[in-house]
Amino acid sequence: MKGVNSMSQLLAEGAGSQNIWQLIWPFILMFAVFYFLLIRPQQKKQKQRSSMLNQIKKGDKVTTIGGLHGTIVEMADDTVVLRVNDTTKMTFERSAINAVVTAAPAATE
Numbered sequence: 001m002k003g004v005n006s007m008s009q010l011l012a013e014g015a016g017s018q019n020i021w022q023l024i025w026p027f028i029l030m031f032a033v034f035y036f037l038l039i040r041p042q043q044k045k046q047k048q049r050s051s052m053l054n055q056i057k058k059g060d061k062v063t064t065i066g067g068l069h070g071t072i073v074e075m076a077d078d079t080v081v082l083r084v085n086d087t088t089k090m091t092f093e094r095s096a097i098n099a100v101v102t103a104a105p106a107a108t109e
Contacts, residue, residue, distance in 0.1 A: 053095065058074070059104025059105070061100070063101055069101065070083055
């Protein structure tokens with residue numbers, strides 16, 4: 001009779017591990033969906049934005065996150081000075097640049 005009890009215990013342990021996988025599987029699936037639909041695209045967008053901010057130069061026409069259009073006149077490490085019209089210059093953080101509308105022509109040597 002002792003053999004029957006040990007056999008039933010082995011079957012119960014096997015069924016228990018299968019139930020654990022059945023419980024964990026939906027969480028693994030949800031994590032994969034979140035990663036491929038939310039996390040990965042956001043990381044890709046962040047890389048593109050940082051690349052764009054590193055490539056801006058004097059003469060580029062840009063828009064800010066507030067919707068202001070201007071041309072880059074001066075640049076420092078963290079700030080840019082935009083010429084909005086002939087007489088107005090405004091200073092912004094580099095991170096306030098939303099998009100480059102028109103890139104300045106490349107300097108020819």
